[in-house]
Amino acid sequence: xxxxxxxxxxxxxxxxxxxxxxxxxxxxxxxxxxxxxxxxxxxxxxxxxxxxxxxxxxxxxxxxxxxxxxxxxxxxxxxxxxxxxxxxxxxxxxxxxxxxxxxxxxxxxxxxxxx
Amino acid sequence: xxxxxxxxxxxxxxxxxxxxxxxxxxxxxxxxxxxxxxxxxxxxxxxxxxxxxxxxxxxxxxxxxxxxxxxxxxxxxxxxxxxxxxxxxxxxxxxxxxxxxxxxxxxxxxx
Numbered sequence: 001x002x003x004x005x006x007x008x009x010x011x012x013x014x015x016x017x018x019x020x021x022x023x024x025x026x027x028x029x030x031x032x033x034x035x036x037x038x039x040x041x042x043x044x045x046x047x048x049x050x051x052x053x054x055x056x057x058x059x060x061x062x063x064x065x066x067x068x069x070x071x072x073x074x075x076x077x078x079x080x081x082x083x084x085x086x087x088x089x090x091x092x093x094x095x096x097x098x099x100x101x102x103x104x105x106x107x108x109x110x111x112x113x114x115x
Numbered sequence: 116x117x118x119x120x121x122x123x124x125x126x127x128x129x130x131x132x133x134x135x136x137x138x139x140x141x142x143x144x145x146x147x148x149x150x151x152x153x154x155x156x157x158x159x160x161x162x163x164x165x166x167x168x169x170x171x172x173x174x175x176x177x178x179x180x181x182x183x184x185x186x187x188x189x190x191x192x193x194x195x196x197x198x199x200x201x202x203x204x205x206x207x208x209x210x211x212x213x214x215x216x217x218x219x220x221x222x223x224x225x226x
Contacts, residue, residue, distance in 0.1 A: 031212075045207075048211040055211045105161075
């Protein structure tokens with residue numbers, strides 16, 4: 001069964017450093033999302049991406065964040081200068097299409113720890 | 116009012132018990148609803164979509180009440196392996212169908 005993959009599974013970085021989280025969505029999917037989950041809290045939407053551009057972003061997704069699809073398979077989330085409060089699980093998701101009957105499939109997540 | 120609200124639990128139930136979770140949502144225009152299951156430090160996995168007519172998948176039954184803006188999940192004959200956090204998800208009414216998650220309800224099935 002096709003699945004979304006993410007690397008690395010765990011990233012430890014120092015405050016102020018840049019990190020890139022990588023995702024490989026399911027191959028025929030067209031819509032991509034990043035969500036994050038701070039420990040003990042709910043899953044929150046960060047950004048959606050379609051046709052090589054951001055479709056929607058949340059208030060969390062400020063200038064420190066960027067997304068890119070550098071080639072036909074990878075989808076990346078970059079945090080330019082990490083803060084302690086960026087520590088969280090980051091989930092990538094993809095969907096075949098937009099619409100009520102198209103669910104999103106989630107990757108296993110990257111646990112980001114900012115020290 | 117929170118966009119999607121759930122009782123965080125935990126619900127501790129014995130094996131074989133029936134347990135029900137509820138979820139309320141604030142946007143009456145919402146069209147699409149799901150229950151996801153999340154194990155500790157893992158990704159959310161789709162348990163079932165929730166349809167207006169209600170739907171059943173084995174031991175799991177989901178119901179939607181649009182008038183009251185709530186969604187329910189019933190688990191019959193609980194198994195130890197059902198222990199997890201159950202996330203209520205409502206799809207945004209904006210263009211990208213982003214997911215809006217509840218905080219989740221934690222279930223622990225005891226032997």
